[in-house]
Each structure stands twice: as structure tokens, then as C-alpha cells.
Amino acid sequence: MSERRESPVRVALLGCGTVGSEVARLLLNGADELAARVGAPVELAGIAVRRPDKHPELPQQLLTADAGELVESDVDIVVELIGGIEPVRGWLLTALRQGKSVVTGNKALLAEHGGELSEAANDSGADLYYEASVAGAIPLLRPLRESLAGDRITRVMGIVNGTTNFILSAMDSTGASYAETLEEATRLGYAEADPSADVEGYDAASKAAILASLAFHTRVTASDVYREGIVGITASDIAAAKRLNRTVKLLAICERVTDEDGTESVSARVHPVMIPRTHQLAGVGGAFNAVYVEAEAAGELMFYGQGAGGAPTASAVLGDLVAAARNRVAGGRGPRESAHAALPVRPMGQTPTRYHISLDVADRPGVLAQVAQVFAAHGVSIAAVRQRDERSTARLVVVTHLAPDAALEATVNEISKLDVVREVLSVMRVEGEDS
Amino acid sequence: MSERRESPVRVALLGCGTVGSEVARLLLNGADELAARVGAPVELAGIAVRRPDKHPELPQQLLTADAGELVESDVDIVVELIGGIEPVRGWLLTALRQGKSVVTGNKALLAEHGGELSEAANDSGADLYYEASVAGAIPLLRPLRESLAGDRITRVMGIVNGTTNFILSAMDSTGASYAETLEEATRLGYAEADPSADVEGYDAASKAAILASLAFHTRVTASDVYREGIVGITASDIAAAKRLNRTVKLLAICERVTDEDGTESVSARVHPVMIPRTHQLAGVGGAFNAVYVEAEAAGELMFYGQGAGGAPTASAVLGDLVAAARNRVAGGRGPRESAHAALPVRPMGQTPTRYHISLDVADRPGVLAQVAQVFAAHGVSIAAVRQRDERSTARLVVVTHLAPDAALEATVNEISKLDVVREVLSVMRVEGEDS
Structure with missing residues (x-):
């Protein structure tokens, strides 16, 4: 282990619910194995919880109700498992700006402020990892x-x-x-x-x-x-x-x-x-x-x-934590995120999709022709039609080829107003090879 | 892109078969996108092939028949897609000892000399990546x-x-x-x-x-x-x-x-x-x-x-190449490998497995008792038995619980010698939940 160093990597844990308590347990009980993988001891420096008196199972000297103070203390990595936007966003920006690496599972925050957080990480050279935010334990x-x-x-x-x-x-x-x-x-x-x-x-x-x-x-x-x-x-x-x-x-x-x-x-x-x-x-x-x-x-x-659960999600958090800690020990950092492609986001109406439409229609000749006419008028081409008689009504099932979602929606609207259509039973988008 | 630098990351490609030619194509045609992801231009500095005259499709000035010389030239990363142990092992050790990172898909070499290669990488601070060596395109x-x-x-x-x-x-x-x-x-x-x-x-x-x-x-x-x-x-x-x-x-x-x-x-x-x-x-x-x-x-x-094929395997090689190149640009390196657990390898005979055994046996009473007796004598417990009569013979199917593989093998040997057993039709190990 040529990279082993004496001084430990110090970790602040924010939040100690289902996932956080599992992370704390793994950090406290698996210290030797983690040290071997990181190349230095990994030390849990503090745990911020809302009510420290509600956690008799944790080492009391580690608990604090002041997450902000813990973030600003002498730690290398902040692990955030509280969730929500504020006040978490402020704490994590502070950590990143101070060069502290951040590991989080906070999908709402990342989906809203991911750009701001990753810029702060890039500017200070800290790591920002969030494997736990999507699909729990799955390395994705x-x-x-x-x-x-x-x-x-x-x-x-x-x-x-x-x-x-x-x-x-x-x-x-x-x-x-x-x-x-x-x-x-x-x-x-x-x-x-x-x-x-x-x-x-x-x-x-x-x-x-x-x-x-x-x-x-x-x-x-x-x-x-x-x-x-x-x-x-x-x-x-x-x-x-x-x-x-x-x-x-x-x-x-x-x-x-x-x-x-x-x-x-x-x-x-x-x-x-x-x-x-x-x-x-x-x-x-x-x-x-x-x-x-x-x-x-x-x-x-x-x-x-x-995709969820305390232990599986904790596995993803620990993987990120080991990566961030190794980077501390090696003096480097992980690959930065980049939004260099900066592609425009296409509105749903212009996104190509396929629809499955199930209709209750009058049981008389010419119905299919009327319905098909509406599809044609909106430029939507039909992939498959099935018709089935049921007492006095007939059921018509249509699966379309790819068309802009707005054209499909307009088609369904117009069809629902046809005299021959008694009820639109089901409208759903379709994916997958066979149709 | 705060990490962009002027000087390119120089890559030597050894081998230009199915995977190598795809890697060359992606490097030559996707240079802009690669540069954006790496933070610096990635330059293909040379391609070592056995017969340069057989590759009219490649830029001629890049081709060389001397892989050893190319490895020792002024390159940052060596991508090896030749395969086999020697002389490749020597070239990659030279590269790693000179601090050049290595990306390879050479499973035979890694399975034999992975320890030596990763020590050389650790000593010089170079990266050794080999995602393409197992399961082709699958990030594993x-x-x-x-x-x-x-x-x-x-x-x-x-x-x-x-x-x-x-x-x-x-x-x-x-x-x-x-x-x-x-x-x-x-x-x-x-x-x-x-x-x-x-x-x-x-x-x-x-x-x-x-x-x-x-x-x-x-x-x-x-x-x-x-x-x-x-x-x-x-x-x-x-x-x-x-x-x-x-x-x-x-x-x-x-x-x-x-x-x-x-x-x-x-x-x-x-x-x-x-x-x-x-x-x-x-x-x-x-x-x-x-x-x-x-x-x-x-x-x-x-x-x-x-798991295989030129383009899928090239995807894995390029992923490793981008990681190694980013580390060059950022001045760091990826996580080192470690064999710190150093667990002993258990011989197959002592490994717990389960067997499925299908036998042709004499169609008379007491056969199952005799067969079951042999399992018991070897300490192998039976999970399920099915018996089916077929004209003058009967077929007996036995699925065992977990037992040391050697005990299962000995059981099968002894059963095959029983008078009542006409033929051992099939012996196979079993995995999966239901039995």
C-alpha cells in the first residue's frame, strides 16, 4: 500500500435516517476494511441530526444538531442524506467552495441545482458524487x-x-x-x-x-x-x-x-x-x-x-465515499462533469412517440374508415388495427407508428368527438420492438 | 472547461484487428468530442501492426511494425489490443515503468501477470485499465x-x-x-x-x-x-x-x-x-x-x-482511454488495485456445490434405497428425487443439497459401479434458487 498515509480522511455525515444510519454503521464497523481500500483511515468526524437525544444507538460525542457548523469544521468529505433543497443546498455549496468533497443521494437537489453544485466542485477541485440519487444500489x-x-x-x-x-x-x-x-x-x-x-x-x-x-x-x-x-x-x-x-x-x-x-x-x-x-x-x-x-x-x-432501501443505497454512498477518500489520499480528483454538448431540450409535443388507443365504437360499417381518416388528417400513420365485436358495440384497438406527441394527442382529441366513438377506453404510449 | 490544456495526450495503439481498427476509427473521427470530454486533444501518435503494407485504410505515417519502439517513444498512454502473453507483457511493463498509462483488453495476460502489471503501475503512478478484457462492452x-x-x-x-x-x-x-x-x-x-x-x-x-x-x-x-x-x-x-x-x-x-x-x-x-x-x-x-x-x-x-465484437469492445477501450487521459490532464490517477485481503484460494474439491444426477436403473424394488445409501455414506444430503418407469428400466433423477464437490464426485463414482445402475445419463452442477 504505497499510498497509505497517517492522517485520517475525516467525514461529516448529515442526516441519519434509513440510509444514513446504515452508512454510519458501515463506517464505524468496517473501519479496517475501508482503510485498506482507501489507503488511509476513514474517520467519522460528526453526525448532524435534528434531535441528537433521539439517537441513543450512536456514539454521543459524534452527534450535533448544527449541520452548518459540522460542514465548516475540519472535515474532508461531507456525506449528505437529509434530502430536500434548502437548507441543504447552502451547506453543500459551502462545503464544495471550501474544497471539501460531497457525496449525496439528494435527487431533488441535483435535478434542480446540479449545474451550480458541479461548477462549485470544478472551481475548487473537489469531488461531487451522487450514485445513490438514481436507482439505489445499481452502479449506473x-x-x-x-x-x-x-x-x-x-x-x-x-x-x-x-x-x-x-x-x-x-x-x-x-x-x-x-x-x-x-x-x-x-x-x-x-x-x-x-x-x-x-x-x-x-x-x-x-x-x-x-x-x-x-x-x-x-x-x-x-x-x-x-x-x-x-x-x-x-x-x-x-x-x-x-x-x-x-x-x-x-x-x-x-x-x-x-x-x-x-x-x-x-x-x-x-x-x-x-x-x-x-x-x-x-x-x-x-x-x-x-x-x-x-x-x-x-x-x-x-x-x-x-432501487431503494437502507443497505442497498448505503452501498452506493460508500462506493462514492471510497472514491472521494482515495482521491484525497492520492491528491487527485475524479473526472469532472461536463455539459459541453449543451443540446436544446425538445418539448414533449415535438418528441416522437407511439400511441396505443383502445376505443368503444358503434358496430356498423364505415367506422374504421372515419377513424382512420382522423389519423391521416394529422399525419399519423397506423401500425396495426384490431377490431372485435362485443354485443351491440365493437372494440377498436389502434397502435400507431412514431409521430410527434402533439399530433397524437390532437388525433385522440378529435377521435373522442366522433359520433361513432362511444368511449375512449385507454390511451397509452408504447415502447419496445414488436408492435 | 477549466482543465483544458494545450498539449495533446498522445496515444500509442498496439494492434489493429477487429477491435483495434474500431478504436483507431473512433480516435480519428471523434477527436472533437473526445477532446471536450478529456479536456485536451487526444492524438493518435502511432499504430503498431505486423504488416503496415496491409493497412491502406489507415494514415500511413502513423503505421509502424516496431511496437517496442512505439512504446518507448514520446507517448502518454499505450492501448494494447494484440493479445497473448509475450512479447506484449514486456512492452506493457516497459510502458508502465516509464509512467505511461496502459489500456488493454488482454485477458490472458491479466489473468496470468495482472499482479506484476498492477505493481508496476502502482510504483510509477501510472494507470492500468482493462474493462474490455471481461464482458466486452458491459461496464463491469x-x-x-x-x-x-x-x-x-x-x-x-x-x-x-x-x-x-x-x-x-x-x-x-x-x-x-x-x-x-x-x-x-x-x-x-x-x-x-x-x-x-x-x-x-x-x-x-x-x-x-x-x-x-x-x-x-x-x-x-x-x-x-x-x-x-x-x-x-x-x-x-x-x-x-x-x-x-x-x-x-x-x-x-x-x-x-x-x-x-x-x-x-x-x-x-x-x-x-x-x-x-x-x-x-x-x-x-x-x-x-x-x-x-x-x-x-x-x-x-x-x-x-x-460481450464481444469490434464496436462494443472498442466502447470499453475508449471509456478506459478517456479515464486515463483525464487523469493525465488533471495530474492525478485512478484508484489503484489492491490485493490487501489476500484470501487463500479454495480447491474445487472443497468448494460447496450441488449436483443433478440422472440415472438409468433396474426397475425393481430397493434400488432407491441402495442409491440413497451411497449418498448418505458420503455425507451428501438429497434435496429431491424423481423416479420414472420406462419399459424395462427406470429413470432416477437426484438433486442434492450443497456438499463439497469432492464428496459429490466420489458419490457419483461409487453409484456408477452399483449393479442396479445401468447407466449414468447425466451429471451436472446446479445453481439458482428453486430446486
Whole structure:
């Protein structure tokens, strides 16, 4: 160990909830192994918690209620696991400006202020790592940032929110309604008392912003991400997908889109998607996460693992902590982030998507012709149509080719107003090879 | 880009075959994008090939037949894609001792001399990267080395050889013999004219040595890896697996084994394995690779992608090249390897495994008792037995619990000598949850 040094790397831990307490445990109990991997002792210098008296399990002399003071004390690395924007943003900017490296799992903060934080890190030469912010334990950001640094990533698509995946998987297997399934998920602890961050797609949108920023070397914030949650998904949507041998997943999709004239842009979106049951993401059940990456030279890659939970997320935090600590010991720093490509973000309306539309229509001749006419009028070409008679009505299922999302939306609006259309049963975007 | 510098990072490329020519193409055509990512221009300083006159497609002034001279010239990074042990080993040691970073995909060399190379890199402060040596385009070594650096990896198990996976997948779907399928694979270009490195498991064993070394911080060489190829796999083995709703895969399995007294050791092995068809590795077809990683905190992770081919492997090489070049520009270096755990390697005979044994036995009472008696005598406990009558004989299928591999082997030997056993139809190790 030629790099071993005497003075320890001092770590401040902000927050000691599910993930933080696991990080504290690993730091306190695994000190020898960490020292061997880092090349110097790693010392937990302090833990900032709201109520120090509520943590009898931790060494009392390490506890403080003053996170700001701990950040400004003599530490090398700040590990932040509190979450939220303020006051955390201020503490982390202070740390980075003082040359202290930061390890965080704070997706909301990164999706909003990632640019500001990474500039502060670049200016002072500190490291800013946040593997834990997306897909929990799955090593995903480091591969995007480093392993694929010589390739051109064209697409990142995946299941990045375990709560919604649990709900959709359960709806698929039981046929129950969204409301019933959410209730069950809350009872089992898979959904929080206020589930809106998950079920309305905010959590996944933050992660999409982080993934798109890294994949395309472009600064994408949460507000750039088109977002639809799963609250509108009905048992009938799920049933419609089943009839097509498909299933519904909430996906984060980040794409590099090239226009015919060669203009490049970035699309980042979160919405429910029908995918074939044979697709590898279809088999990802319960609270697991999985992310597909497509790159020009590497082709298709998939990363799979636990997306949340104290121990899995702590593993990601510790990996970052070891990297930051090694850089301290070696006197270097990790690769900087760069937004050099600075591609424009394409609005959802102009993003090419495909729709699946399921309609209850009058059972008489000429209906398909009328419906098809509306698609044609909006320049949307149809990939497949299935028609099925049911007593006095008929069910018409249409899957489109790629078209701008706004054209598809306008088509659906106009179709819903046709006399011959009794009800629009389900409208959903489609991804995956077979159609 | 505060780190941009004027002087370029100079790269020597050794070898210009399938992967090398793709790397050359990406370096020559993607110079602007690479420069943006590295923070300085990346300049291809020379390409060493055996016959410069055979490469009219490359800039002639870059070509040389003298790899040794190119290595000693004024370059910062040496990218080696020739393969084999000598003379490559000498060139790379020279480069590293001169402080030049090395990027290589040479699994045979690393599995044999990885310790010597990484010591040379550590001594001079150069980087040694080799993501391309295992699982082609899949970012696997960097996640093992860095993302999981704060966790304890307990197991790495995967499909790391595309040729054998292609053959086994084809045998499974067609029911054809090994010889027929190998012929077809050779015709289609999936197997080389001399396929022994693949089908006898040497290639996978080198990769297992590299994976075990990184995962367990222990120096494991190819000769430490127990190795069985697929040449002995018969259509009857495949059929036996099918009857149990299983499939046969050639797996590299690296495990941390803890004895009852707490003694730790490492097991690394490559052999055919029966896995349930529901296992995620069972669905990995054709020439794809997939690797499962289990760590104490992170839980189960899976990495999937293309394991070979010019462009995918070049993506891995370029990722390493960008990392090494960034370190040059930033004046630092990447994390060093460490073999600090230095665990002993457990011989195969003492490694716990599970067997599936399929027997043709006499159709008369007391046979199962006799067979079961042999298992008991070797201390092997039985997990499941199935018996099926077929005309004058009966088929007996036994799946065991975990037992030392030597005890299982001895059990099979003794059973094959029993009067009541007409033929041992298939013996194969078993992995995966359900049994």
C-alpha cells in the first residue's frame, strides 16, 4: 500500500435516517476494511441530526444538531442524506467552495441545482458524487460518466421508481384498481403516507433529469422533464395491455433526437408506457429498478438491482465515499462533469412517440374508415388495427407508428368527438420492438 | 472547461484487428468530442501492426511494425489490443515503468501477470485499465472496483463467453448434438477455426480470475480457477435439463466462502451449470453476456450487454482511454488495485456445490434405497428425487443439497459401479434458487 498515509480522511455525515444510519454503521464497523481500500483511515468526524437525544444507538460525542457548523469544521468529505433543497443546498455549496468533497443521494437537489453544485466542485477541485440519487444500489451513474465516456449514448430508458413499479406490478397480477392497490402498497410500506412524489412521477422526473444530464453532456433540470404519473391508470388500461400481451410500466426515457437536417436535441420524459411482456423491463417486478442504456458502439446494456432501501443505497454512498477518500489520499480528483454538448431540450409535443388507443365504437360499417381518416388528417400513420365485436358495440384497438406527441394527442382529441366513438377506453404510449 | 490544456495526450495503439481498427476509427473521427470530454486533444501518435503494407485504410505515417519502439517513444498512454502473453507483457511493463498509462483488453495476460502489471503501475503512478478484457462492452470492472468499493462482494456469477453461450443456446432450442452445433457455430463465425480457448473454458477461466481478483481484493490467477468446458455436454444432458424446466449455461462463478470457524477463502470456477429457466441468466441468449453480482449491502445486481465484437469492445477501450487521459490532464490517477485481503484460494474439491444426477436403473424394488445409501455414506444430503418407469428400466433423477464437490464426485463414482445402475445419463452442477 504505497499510498497509505497517517492522517485520517475525516467525514461529516448529515442526516441519519434509513440510509444514513446504515452508512454510519458501515463506517464505524468496517473501519479496517475501508482503510485498506482507501489507503488511509476513514474517520467519522460528526453526525448532524435534528434531535441528537433521539439517537441513543450512536456514539454521543459524534452527534450535533448544527449541520452548518459540522460542514465548516475540519472535515474532508461531507456525506449528505437529509434530502430536500434548502437548507441543504447552502451547506453543500459551502462545503464544495471550501474544497471539501460531497457525496449525496439528494435527487431533488441535483435535478434542480446540479449545474451550480458541479461548477462549485470544478472551481475548487473537489469531488461531487451522487450514485445513490438514481436507482439505489445499481452502479449506473459511474458507468454513464466514465465507462461510456468514449462512446455516444443515444438512449437511457428504465424503471427508476420502486413504489410505482410495485403498484403497477400488483395491478397487473391482481386486476385490482389503482386506488385499492395504492392502499395495499401503503399498508405494506411500499408507498409513503403522502405518495404524490412517487405516484405523480416527480421522483422519477428528478432521476430522468440527472440521467439525461450525464448521458448527453447537457444540463437538464427536473422542469425540463415531461412528467405524467400513474394516478390515471385504470384496471381497464391494464386489461387492454394484457390483451395485447403487453404490460404497463412507468418509465423514465431520455433520448438523443436527431432531426432530418441533423439538428440534435435531448428529450427527457416520465410517463406510463405499454411494453411487450417479452421485453426485459417487463419482467422487473416489485420494488426493483432496471435501466437500459443504448450507445452507438456499445449497443444495448442493462443494469438491474435494488432501487431503494437502507443497505442497498448505503452501498452506493460508500462506493462514492471510497472514491472521494482515495482521491484525497492520492491528491487527485475524479473526472469532472461536463455539459459541453449543451443540446436544446425538445418539448414533449415535438418528441416522437407511439400511441396505443383502445376505443368503444358503434358496430356498423364505415367506422374504421372515419377513424382512420382522423389519423391521416394529422399525419399519423397506423401500425396495426384490431377490431372485435362485443354485443351491440365493437372494440377498436389502434397502435400507431412514431409521430410527434402533439399530433397524437390532437388525433385522440378529435377521435373522442366522433359520433361513432362511444368511449375512449385507454390511451397509452408504447415502447419496445414488436408492435 | 477549466482543465483544458494545450498539449495533446498522445496515444500509442498496439494492434489493429477487429477491435483495434474500431478504436483507431473512433480516435480519428471523434477527436472533437473526445477532446471536450478529456479536456485536451487526444492524438493518435502511432499504430503498431505486423504488416503496415496491409493497412491502406489507415494514415500511413502513423503505421509502424516496431511496437517496442512505439512504446518507448514520446507517448502518454499505450492501448494494447494484440493479445497473448509475450512479447506484449514486456512492452506493457516497459510502458508502465516509464509512467505511461496502459489500456488493454488482454485477458490472458491479466489473468496470468495482472499482479506484476498492477505493481508496476502502482510504483510509477501510472494507470492500468482493462474493462474490455471481461464482458466486452458491459461496464463491469469499474463498478466492481469503484462503485462497490465500500461494500463486501460475496459472489460474481455470469455468462462471460459468447461462443459457448451461442452453442448451448442453439443445442437447447434444436436438440442437436454438440458436434453438429459447433460446426454450425463455426460456419456462422461464432466459433473460431480452433475453438478450444472458448469451448474448453480457458477464455472464461481467465475472466473468472480477473473478476475474482477485483471482487475479493485477492490475487487470483487463471491456474487457480477450476475449469471444465462444454465439450462433454451431450444432447441427453440438455434434454435432462429441459425435463426439469432448467437449461444449461457455462458459468464463471467466483465466491467468497466462509467456513464455520470464520475462515474465509475464495473459490473461482468455470463449468457447465443447470439453472432454472426462470433464472435471469437463462434468458441470456446467443452471443450476449450477463453477470450477476451479490454484495452484502447492495444485494443482487445484474449487468447485461454485448460481450464481444469490434464496436462494443472498442466502447470499453475508449471509456478506459478517456479515464486515463483525464487523469493525465488533471495530474492525478485512478484508484489503484489492491490485493490487501489476500484470501487463500479454495480447491474445487472443497468448494460447496450441488449436483443433478440422472440415472438409468433396474426397475425393481430397493434400488432407491441402495442409491440413497451411497449418498448418505458420503455425507451428501438429497434435496429431491424423481423416479420414472420406462419399459424395462427406470429413470432416477437426484438433486442434492450443497456438499463439497469432492464428496459429490466420489458419490457419483461409487453409484456408477452399483449393479442396479445401468447407466449414468447425466451429471451436472446446479445453481439458482428453486430446486
